[in-house]
Amino acid sequence: MTAEVPIPSYGRPRGVHPPLDFSGYRSTGLRHPKKPLVLLPQRLTEVTGPLLGEELITPTDSDLTMQHGGEPQGQRIILTGRVLDSDGRPVPDTLIEIWQTNAAGRYRHSREHHPAPLDPNFTGVGRAITDSGGNYRFITIQPGAYPWGNHYNAWRPAHIHFSLFGRAFTQRLVTQMYFPGDPLQPLDPIFNSVPDPKARERMIAQFDIGLTQPEWALGYRWDIALRGRDATVFEDEEDE
Amino acid sequence: MSELITPSQTVGPFFAMRLPWPDGPFVVPEGTPGAITIVGRVFDGAGNPIPDALIETWQADPEGRFAHPDDPRGASASGYRSFRGFGRCPTSPDGSYRIVTLKPGPLPCPGDEGGTEAPHLDVSVFARGLLDRVVTRMYFPDETEANAADPVLSSLPEPDRRATLIAVPDPASGRVLQFDIWVQGDRETVFFDV
Numbered sequence: 001m002t003a004e005v006p007i008p009s010y011g012r013p014r015g016v017h018p019p020l021d022f023s024g025y026r027s028t029g030l031r032h033p034k035k036p037l038v039l040l041p042q043r044l045t046e047v048t049g050p051l052l053g054e055e056l057i058t059p060t061d062s063d064l065t066m067q068h069g070g071e072p073q074g075q076r077i078i079l080t081g082r083v084l085d086s087d088g089r090p091v092p093d094t095l096i097e098i099w100q101t102n103a104a105g106r107y108r109h110s111r112e113h114h115p116a117p118l119d120p121n122f123t124g125v126g127r128a129i130t131d132s133g134g135n136y137r138f139i140t141i142q143p144g145a146y147p148w149g150n151h152y153n154a155w156r157p158a159h160i161h162f163s164l165f166g167r168a169f170t171q172r173l174v175t176q177m178y179f180p181g182d183p184l185q186p187l188d189p190i191f192n193s194v195p196d197p198k199a200r201e202r203m204i205a206q207f208d209i210g211l212t213q214p215e216w217a218l219g220y221r222w223d224i225a226l227r228g229r230d231a232t233v234f235e236d237e238e239d240e
Numbered sequence: 241m242s243e244l245i246t247p248s249q250t251v252g253p254f255f256a257m258r259l260p261w262p263d264g265p266f267v268v269p270e271g272t273p274g275a276i277t278i279v280g281r282v283f284d285g286a287g288n289p290i291p292d293a294l295i296e297t298w299q300a301d302p303e304g305r306f307a308h309p310d311d312p313r314g315a316s317a318s319g320y321r322s323f324r325g326f327g328r329c330p331t332s333p334d335g336s337y338r339i340v341t342l343k344p345g346p347l348p349c350p351g352d353e354g355g356t357e358a359p360h361l362d363v364s365v366f367a368r369g370l371l372d373r374v375v376t377r378m379y380f381p382d383e384t385e386a387n388a389a390d391p392v393l394s395s396l397p398e399p400d401r402r403a404t405l406i407a408v409p410d411p412a413s414g415r416v417l418q419f420d421i422w423v424q425g426d427r428e429t430v431f432f433d434v
Contacts, residue, residue, distance in 0.1 A: 012433065017247050017248040017371070017372045018249070018371035019371070020371055020372060022371060025250075025369070027368050027369030028369050030284040030285035030286050030288075030369070031284050031285070031370055032369075032423070032424060033374060033428055033429075034285075034428065035398075035401075035430075036397075037374075037432055037433035038397060038431070038432050038433065039433050040377075040434045041392075042434065044300065044311055045300065045306075045357075045362045046362065046434055047310050048311055049298060049308065049326075084244070086243075086245050097259060099258035099259075109254045109256065109257050111253060111254075111292075112254065124257060125257050126258075161249075163255075168310065169434070170434050173246065173248060174249065175246055175247060176250075191249075193371050198243070202244075203246065203247060225244040225245050225246050226246070
């Protein structure tokens with residue numbers, strides 16, 4: 001029956017993602033598979049995925065400075081960009097979830113022990129849905145660096161965690177966005193677990209004076225590229 | 241064009257600030273007629289439970305269909321309105337997770353391939369210490385014939401590891417299945433390159 005209609009496939013990136021076994025990041029030691037991954041041909045379960053949308057979003061979800069009675073401490077920033085696939089096509093209507101520290105480098109989490117102050121006006125979590133052009137926009141504050149126990153004097157560079165669904169199971173991505181000019185990046189094993197220096201650069205947002213709003217907030221721009229559909233796709237259906 | 245793709249980074253220890261949803265474990269609401277519960281634990285290479293992992297599941301509906309534009313058959317006529325297909329559950333301090341769902345139907349293999357995939361869930365594991373998610377599949381213990389014909393289960397390079405992909409029935413309840421995930425070690429679960 002109609003299942004004989006071809007379905008899309010998504011290219012498998014090579015040399016982009018970090019290896020699961022990376023000794024510089026100690027926690028990988030007992031948490032990476034040692035046997036080779038088995039190639040899974042992409043069939044219906046893999047080329048479909050959850051299309052989670054507006055029903056999850058409330059108006060303050062994308063403005064992390066408006067989630068409490070007062071304004072949080074720290075440098076206010078506007079963070080915007082596009083979610084694309086690797087062929088440059090926008091990924092519309094897809095859920096983005098973010099979490100981050102406050103300005104002092106402290107997460108609001110019960111297992112966080114960094115002795116930096118919590119901010120009663122900042123939780124550090126957000127959600128947004130991309131528009132028809134794949135655009136997203138958050139207002140938040142610049143997160144801080146924080147120490148961690150990986151090695152002596154280990155500090156994570158400032159970053160914001162991003163979780164994305166795309167349109168298919170194969171496009172799912174969890175990553176971290178970094179800030180330009182951060183001196184901790186060359187020292188950070190998680191950032192440097194990505195083998196290709198050019199790929200590492202793609203995790204760094206760009207400062208944008210045009211996006212910056214006078215007397216109010218700095219602007220940063222960060223595009224995210226998910227896996228793309230292969231050229232062998234059956235192309236008679238409109239993507240949008 | 242992988243030269244444009246944004247690299248993966250670990251979900252870290254603090255994802256619980258954002259990623260768990262109150263209704264995340266419920267692919268269908270608890271009490272839905274025919275619902276099954278998948279329970280399991282996630283273990284590291286020393287055999288210790290992983291208390292800060294996130295499990296995500298994605299699956300077809302009971303008719304083997306997806307409410308998604310890339311399922312050429314379209315959504316099931318019957319709708320399954322409360323069925324999301326997607327489940328998400330963080331692990332507890334003992335490494336356990338729980339997903340409430342409906343059993344998926346078998347799926348036709350696409351294109352010229354022919355054949356049928358046995359009912360299954362695609363399962364992603366995220367955790368501190370995992371720089372990228374790992375992906376496995378959960379199959380059903382009461383599908384002996386379908387599992388034998390399944391193109392994935394029947395072509396594993398190491399057939400003796402097939403059992404790591406098949407849930408174990410709970411002797412106390414026909415509606416509960418146990419699916420433990422061993423990220424590393426002698427009992428390491430089969431993980432896939434998707």
